Amino acid sequence: MEYKIAEHIAAMKPSAIREIFKVLVDPEVIALSAGAPDPSSYPEEEMAKLSAEIFAEDADTAFKYGMTEGYQPLRDLTKKRMQEKYSTGTDADDLIITTGGQQTISLLTQTMINKGDTIVCEGPSFIGALNAFRSFGANLKSVPMDEEGMRIDELEKVLASSENVKFIYVIPTFQNPTGRTMSLERRRQLLELAKKYDVLILEDNPYFELRYEGEPVPTIKSMDTEGRVVYAGSYSKVMSPGMRIGYCIANPKIINRMVVCKQVSDVHTNQFFQMVVARYLQTYDIDKHIEEECKLNKIKRDAMLKACETYFDKRVTFTHPEGGLFIWCELPEGCDSLELCRRITEKKVACVPGSAFSVDEDAVSNGFRMNFSMPTLEQIDIACSRIGEAIREFLD
Numbered sequence: 001m002e003y004k005i006a007e008h009i010a011a012m013k014p015s016a017i018r019e020i021f022k023v024l025v026d027p028e029v030i031a032l033s034a035g036a037p038d039p040s041s042y043p044e045e046e047m048a049k050l051s052a053e054i055f056a057e058d059a060d061t062a063f064k065y066g067m068t069e070g071y072q073p074l075r076d077l078t079k080k081r082m083q084e085k086y087s088t089g090t091d092a093d094d095l096i097i098t099t100g101g102q103q104t105i106s107l108l109t110q111t112m113i114n115k116g117d118t119i120v121c122e123g124p125s126f127i128g129a130l131n132a133f134r135s136f137g138a139n140l141k142s143v144p145m146d147e148e149g150m151r152i153d154e155l156e157k158v159l160a161s162s163e164n165v166k167f168i169y170v171i172p173t174f175q176n177p178t179g180r181t182m183s184l185e186r187r188r189q190l191l192e193l194a195k196k197y198d199v200l201i202l203e204d205n206p207y208f209e210l211r212y213e214g215e216p217v218p219t220i221k222s223m224d225t226e227g228r229v230v231y232a233g234s235y236s237k238v239m240s241p242g243m244r245i246g247y248c249i250a251n252p253k254i255i256n257r258m259v260v261c262k263q264v265s266d267v268h269t270n271q272f273f274q275m276v277v278a279r280y281l282q283t284y285d286i287d288k289h290i291e292e293e294c295k296l297n298k299i300k301r302d303a304m305l306k307a308c309e310t311y312f313d314k315r316v317t318f319t320h321p322e323g324g325l326f327i328w329c330e331l332p333e334g335c336d337s338l339e340l341c342r343r344i345t346e347k348k349v350a351c352v353p354g355s356a357f358s359v360d361e362d363a364v365s366n367g368f369r370m371n372f373s374m375p376t377l378e379q380i381d382i383a384c385s386r387i388g389e390a391i392r393e394f395l396d
């Protein structure tokens, strides 16, 4: 039969990078393409102990349906931690547990976007968010970034010339894919501009606790006095992504609508893993755990930066992120990183070409992203030397 797929879903193109990712089934390929913590940092022993306790003491709760808003102890513990440690969220805000930070992105989009409404994002930006926006028929506009994050002068031009802008999507800390952090001044200016044009901000902040150097920058949500910022948090990057535990902090008027959307999406986030995370927060010191993860990541970041310096042609630039999981490289202006990444896969290394993170997927990007948390130190060195070789062959 002829399947009458919804127009905005039919318009979504299979991505060119899928071809590149096909190589990942080959165990010899070194993947710099992921965005997850080092598996050796997962708190496996603690989780095994807590899981056994849950099944022995409270199996009923784990097996029953739960509340759409989330498991109450986890909601309370997360709200308290974010409020007390990061001044993020107030008593006037509500917090729901989501199935990863990804679900906050899709629930907010579902809640706010009529087909054709505009979402403004950083250029480049997180592919999972861009695809979520596309799947709801949003019109995407991107704003270029510099060292301090989204450029405010360019943002104002976009806001002034666009209709029905519903929200501005930013990943202010250790951005995916660039690893850059938006400065405090920019955060203030962003909030001011959002006020001026009366739009929401979606602050997606899954990496902010993975800081290896420099001073922490307050969340945009911590400066929000009028419920203008919707905050997406996640336990994926500081504990483990497979648990699928995220959270959203926002004004109850928005949260209530997102809850209706969540009800028809997955009813509630996996109850068992919500309980495990809640018990973890009650029993162990998550800050200590994050500190250990940061130590591990810093060693790998430093190793990758050193390898970039050693093996990469001087015409290639790369970011020096103070945290997070990614280094962003740029070839000279006009070069196509998609072609370079294809050649890199032939050398059994996978990294992600910049076009994957572009609002216009057909536009040529000279950037590509490398992850340093998943590979071993030895793999980092081998991968970068192969990438360096591919760059030389590509540029010469």
Ligand SMILES: Cc1ncc(COP(=O)(O)O)c(C=O)c1O
Pocket: 035, 099, 100, 101, 102, 103, 126, 128, 171, 176, 204, 205, 206, 233, 234, 235, 236, 241, 244, 245, 246
């Ligand atoms: C910027 C950003 N936001 C959100 C997510 C979603 O993470 P999760 O759904 O695992 O919390 C990711 C994952 O890579 C990400 O990079």
